[in-house]
Amino acid sequence: xxLSYSELRGGVTRTTQFGEVRVDLSASDFALAPDxxxxxxxAARKLMTYDTRTLSVIREFVQDNRGAGLGNVEVGPTGxxxxxxxxxxxxxxxxVQDANGAELGSVDIGDLADRSIRISGDGLRILSxxxxxxxxxxxxx
Numbered sequence: 001x002x003l004s005y006s007e008l009r010g011g012v013t014r015t016t017q018f019g020e021v022r023v024d025l026s027a028s029d030f031a032l033a034p035d036x037x038x039x040x041x042x043a044a045r046k047l048m049t050y051d052t053r054t055l056s057v058i059r060e061f062v063q064d065n066r067g068a069g070l071g072n073v074e075v076g077p078t079g080x081x082x083x084x085x086x087x088x089x090x091x092x093x094x095x096v097q098d099a100n101g102a103e104l105g106s107v108d109i110g111d112l113a114d115r116s117i118r119i120s121g122d123g124l125r126i127l128s129x130x131x132x133x134x135x136x137x138x139x140x141x
Contacts, residue, residue, distance in 0.1 A: 028071035028086065029115045033079060033099065040081055042070040047083050049101065059101045071114040076123040080104065082140070084128075086114045094126060096141045105141025 027043040038058060041048045047070055049059040061083075071086025072094075079099040092106035094117065109117075111130035118127045119140070128136050 026069065028069070029073045031073045031075045031081070033075055034077065035079075038099075040073045040075065040083070042073040042083055044069045046070065047073060047081075049081075061095075061097070061101070072112065072117045074117055074119050076119040076140075077121060078123045080119075080123060080140070082117060082119055082126060084109065084112050084117050086112055086116075094138075107138050107141060109136060109138055 027041055029042045031040045032052075033039065037052055039050050039052055041050065045062055047061040048057060049061075050056065051058050069086060070083055072082075072084035074082045076082060081097045081099065082094065083097075084094040091110075092108045093112055094109050095106045096104040098104055107126065109126065109128050109130065111132055113129055113131055116129045119125070120127065124140055126138050126140050128138075130136050
């Protein structure tokens with residue numbers, strides 16, 4: 001989808017739809033890269049990366065631990081991609097990749113809820129709302 005804005009005549013926003021992506025019905029969360037070039041979809045045991053211009057799949061990450069799917073995905077201010085299992089029950093349950101898909105590390109937050117992670121403004125911390133605990137903050141890989 002193309003997006004344009006004009007200040008003429010009081011400001012007009014226009015969008016043009018390029019198409020649509022058929023997604024897995026088990027999709028739980030999605031996030032958009034800061035530059036708008038990619039979007040990420042957490043569905044079942046996969047994290048899919050799509051090009052927003054062509055709607056083609058750029059990358060597919062498959063979480064191979066049994067018992068949990070991916071229910072969280074966020075993009076931090078530096079372009080790192082954070083994604084986590086839901087329901088938690090695997091260890092580690094949260095992974096971090098750079099914008100190109102290279103693994104940067106993982107952490108175990110524990111007891112994660114669906115769509116419950118956020119990234120601090122400096123990208124150094126992962127914040128979450130686990131089921132049984134209050135706000136939990138861990139250092140990002």
